Every structure is written in C-alpha cells, then in structure tokens.
Amino acid sequence: MKEYCAVFGVYGHKQATYLTYLGLFSLQHRGQESSGIAIYKDGKLEVYKGLGLVSQVFNKQILDYLQGEIAIGHNRYSTAGDKDLKNAQPIVFQDIAIVHNGNLRNYEELKNLCASLNISLETTTDSEVILKLYAYYKNKYKNIKKALIETFKHLKGAFSVIILDKNTMIVARDKWGFRPLVMGEKDGAYIFASETCALNVLDAKFIREVKEGEVIILNKDKIENFLYDKPQKRACIFELIYFARPDSFIFGRNVYDVRENMGRILARESYIDADVVVPIPDSGVISALGFSRESKIPFEWGLLRSHYMGRSFINPTQELRDLAVRLKLSPIKSVLNGKRVVLIDDSLVRGTTAKRIINMVRKAGAKEVHLRISSPPIKHPCFYGIDTPTYEELIASKLKTQEIAKLIGADSLAYLSIDGLLKACNANKDEFCLACFNGDYIV
Ligand code: SF4
Structure with a gap:
C-alpha cells in the first residue's frame, strides 16, 4: 500500500x-x-x-x-x-x-x-x-x-x-x-x-x-x-494506520496515540503467550509498543531496518529479490534465538514480504513466530488515492486467516477487528472510510 x-x-x-x-x-x-x-x-x-x-x-x-x-x-x-x-x-x-x-x-x-x-x-x-x-x-x-x-x-x-x-x-x-x-x-x-x-x-x-x-x-x-x-x-482510516507520519495530528487525532492504542487493543483481542514482541520496522513499531505495554511481554528490536535503500534499487531475479529483503531488514540473532516471538506489523497486503520475514526470523533461531496485524484484513482495493493491489493480489480476499498463516509460515496469525480499530481511534463507524476492510464504498 x-x-x-x-x-x-x-x-x-x-x-x-x-x-x-x-x-x-x-x-x-x-x-x-x-x-x-x-x-x-x-x-x-x-x-x-x-x-x-x-x-x-x-x-x-x-x-x-x-x-x-x-x-x-x-x-x-x-x-x-x-x-x-x-x-x-x-x-x-x-x-x-x-x-x-x-x-x-x-x-x-x-x-x-x-x-x-x-x-x-x-x-x-x-x-x-x-x-x-x-x-x-x-x-x-x-x-x-x-x-x-x-x-x-x-x-x-x-x-x-x-x-x-x-x-x-x-x-x-x-x-x-x-x-x-x-x-x-x-x-x-x-x-x-x-x-x-x-x-x-x-x-x-x-x-x-x-x-x-x-x-x-x-x-x-x-x-x-x-x-x-x-x-x-469519511476520512481514510489508513492515514492513521500507516500513511501519516506518527508525529502528525490529523482527523482530530495524534497519529502516534492512535497507533499505540491499536497495539494495546490488538493485544487484548489476540493475546498469545510469548517471550518477545518484535516490530517489523518502521511500520509496526508504535503498535508493537502498545502491544508490549498491554501484554507485558518485553519489546525488543529483533529486526533492524536499513534506511539507505532507495526506491531505485534493482532486483533482477527472484533470488536476488529475496536477498534484497535482507538488505532492508536484518535479524538480530541474540534477540530472536530460542524465543517465542510475536511479530507486529500494521497491515498484510499480499503476504509475500511477511513470508520472507517470518522465514528470516525462524532462520535466526526463533522457536515460534506469531504474526499480529494492527489493522483488519484488507479484502478490497482502494479507489480514493491509495495504491492497493487488485482483488486477485489481496491475500485476505482469497484466503481465510488460518490458511494465510499456513501459507506465510506463521504459527498463528491474528488481525485487529474493525470494532477494535474504531475503538483505537475513538470513532464511530460513520466517521471513517473502511472500504478496504468491509467493501462499503460511499462514493
Ligand atoms: S478504501 Fe478507504 S480506508 Fe481504505 S485506503 Fe482507501 S480511502 Fe483509505
């Protein structure tokens, strides 16, 4: 997205x-x-x-x-x-x-x-x-x-x-x-x-x-x-989930506070016994903090992100594309080895990146990998200015949650509910566009 x-x-x-x-x-x-x-x-x-x-x-x-x-x-x-x-x-x-x-x-x-x-x-x-x-x-x-x-x-x-x-x-x-x-x-x-x-x-x-x-x-x-x-x-709720910078105030809300709430509510809705909460940087960091604070599972930087890879990076083959993910994200073995890890990200779109990251975390020695997503499943494309893949490419529009978990190699997978998302934003359902989650296109 x-x-x-x-x-x-x-x-x-x-x-x-x-x-x-x-x-x-x-x-x-x-x-x-x-x-x-x-x-x-x-x-x-x-x-x-x-x-x-x-x-x-x-x-x-x-x-x-x-x-x-x-x-x-x-x-x-x-x-x-x-x-x-x-x-x-x-x-x-x-x-x-x-x-x-x-x-x-x-x-x-x-x-x-x-x-x-x-x-x-x-x-x-x-x-x-x-x-x-x-x-x-x-x-x-x-x-x-x-x-x-x-x-x-x-x-x-x-x-x-x-x-x-x-x-x-x-x-x-x-x-x-x-x-x-x-x-x-x-x-x-x-x-x-x-x-x-x-x-x-x-x-x-x-x-x-x-x-x-x-x-x-x-x-x-x-x-x-x-x-x-x-x-x-009908403000775009994805601005609060991911697009806006966390130091911004938009739609009457501090983006940082909303993301922290999302993590807290996600922890209440889909708690799992684990040793560490690890964000997929940078998008999952604030929700992971919220998840950690609510679940009392320690927050750790188990993945390090390089900020020096530009958009022009060329990936000529599939094999090199896999290696490029490592250039962008690198696992910290001492954090992950032998641990039950809760990985947190803000959204799951195609599932391909999540699959590579979970594989990377396992190779770094994690005993279990549980993926938690601080937004609901994206089942529908956006027509209001966000570049989403087609229905065909959106993994949640084709597969059930357990099937996705299996496909991406996670021990478990859970999303924030739509009600939980609205609660995190302190909003009622008519205030925001939720079309990519529920298909309710107002325009
Ligand atoms: S469908 Fe609505 S909520 Fe989803 S990205 Fe587009 S504008 Fe935002």
Whole structure:
C-alpha cells in the first residue's frame, strides 16, 4: 500500500519558496516520484518540477530563482496517470497552477464532461480535469466562487487541493474529507499542508484542519471560506494506520496515540503467550509498543531496518529479490534465538514480504513466530488515492486467516477487528472510510 501525494502552500511570506521546499521535505513519505513548486511573482507564474526526491529535484539556484511570497508545492506518487514528468505537479493551465492529493472515482465521466465542453486534456491525471474545469467555469461565470462550486460539484472521490490563480490562493477538501489537509500560521503568513508534521518542521502554529467540503479563498484583500456541499465525513482510516507520519495530528487525532492504542487493543483481542514482541520496522513499531505495554511481554528490536535503500534499487531475479529483503531488514540473532516471538506489523497486503520475514526470523533461531496485524484484513482495493493491489493480489480476499498463516509460515496469525480499530481511534463507524476492510464504498 502506497500513499500518493503531498500538498503544501504558503500565502504571504517572503521566504515562501524555501518554506515550501522544507515542507515538501517533511512530507516526502507521501510521494517520492516527482516534486514541484509554483510561485507567483511580478505578474508571472513560475513553475519548476522534476522526477525524483525533493533533494534531487531542487538546488539553491532553482530555489533562489523561484523566490516569491505565494507558493504551492507537491510530492507525487502516481495513482492516476502515468509516471512521467508531464503528470508531475503543479500542473499549469492559463497561468493557474494546481496541486492535488487524492483520486477521483469518476474520471471517465469527467473526461466526457470535458469533451462535451470542448476542454482538451494533455495529461492522464484527474488533477488536470479539476484545473481545466475551474478555468472553464471561471471564464464562463467571471466569478471565482461560482466557478469553484460548479467545478467541485462534479467531482466524486478524494481531493485535497491548493490552486494558485495569480495573487489568489484557493484551498479545498472534498466533502468526505478522505485525505487530510491542515492550516497553520507563521510570521503572519498562512501555511497549508497535508499533515501537521510539515508545520512542525517550520515552527509554524497549527490553526485547524480544513473542514470536509470547505473552500478557502485567500487574496490580498480578504480571506473567505464556505462549504461547496454538505459534508459527509469519511476520512481514510489508513492515514492513521500507516500513511501519516506518527508525529502528525490529523482527523482530530495524534497519529502516534492512535497507533499505540491499536497495539494495546490488538493485544487484548489476540493475546498469545510469548517471550518477545518484535516490530517489523518502521511500520509496526508504535503498535508493537502498545502491544508490549498491554501484554507485558518485553519489546525488543529483533529486526533492524536499513534506511539507505532507495526506491531505485534493482532486483533482477527472484533470488536476488529475496536477498534484497535482507538488505532492508536484518535479524538480530541474540534477540530472536530460542524465543517465542510475536511479530507486529500494521497491515498484510499480499503476504509475500511477511513470508520472507517470518522465514528470516525462524532462520535466526526463533522457536515460534506469531504474526499480529494492527489493522483488519484488507479484502478490497482502494479507489480514493491509495495504491492497493487488485482483488486477485489481496491475500485476505482469497484466503481465510488460518490458511494465510499456513501459507506465510506463521504459527498463528491474528488481525485487529474493525470494532477494535474504531475503538483505537475513538470513532464511530460513520466517521471513517473502511472500504478496504468491509467493501462499503460511499462514493
Ligand atoms: S478504501 Fe481504505 S485506503 Fe482507501 S480511502 Fe478507504 S480506508 Fe483509505
């Protein structure tokens, strides 16, 4: 499961470009394929974007050239559209730039709408459709607010967007609030970001989250906000399980606290007598702490993760792919040898990685290996901006829990229940999207 895209924006700061650069750095976990910044200065829109990490795309010369007081930025990992530079964001049309996190469910329908309005599309991204519909309706109505309402009412699915239209910045979140979007302040300037970790890094003050269905228009005269439609809260619960950084506050919750709760409730629901609780790093670490505290089984770092393997690592054969797992994760034999181990991870998707890790832990001398997952079984794909495999590839959509345990070589396997997950988030069932667990797609 991969998250796709981070958005960031600064309105009214002399260092807007550098703040955006730093913000994108702290949001790198949300997308690593491409990065870009757009600014508006001296009556002109300037954009720079490239393929790769933030550190690979930008250098001092580029950032110095891009200086301006209003800036938007984006990190992308494609969910909709191809992985080439033309799909990198910000996307620009008629001196308007957009950055978008999320995925629209009705892209085909929107493409037809564009065709019927004689709007031509140059990329294969749903983000371009939002931009071009907005430009079309703005030209038609000569009124930004009316253009935005007209645009957003056609969109079904997830969008947290920031639009830069000359001196005006527009920030909006879909009425379901699938993806997070927060608002902060620094030196009197407004900052918008996918997660609060980007505010923390700038020492900016958190003001609040952008509400479901809210649109904020900022220009030099005033700030205006309104709802484009009635909110129907369905935040993506996977943001709390895995995608968001643990030092972020999103959907009214501290991500760290929620993950610790998940581990505690998982321990209550599926306790097993064992000698050590070992996280699969980094994703399982906080839940493993919760599991250990609740079960009173000692927490140990039985697996060490290398942080130096980039995404470009090439695995030419299956045999080398197995070895590559060892490069990424290495067992600590003195912790595992002769022990009954509870391994903790945040999710189980295809089961292939878990199988390799369990094998590795056994080879390191573990007597028993029990796998505990701090989320429910993923049985359905996501259509709202998360790259999930197909039904065919999702192991929990094909096999029962005991069958999976056997296949991956675990002595036992248990997941957090949906009720346990909601309890860990202190939420009711209508507050979050749970579609990848229960198939209940609201859009
Ligand atoms: S289907 Fe799953 S991953 Fe997708 S938005 Fe809903 S909870 Fe998130």
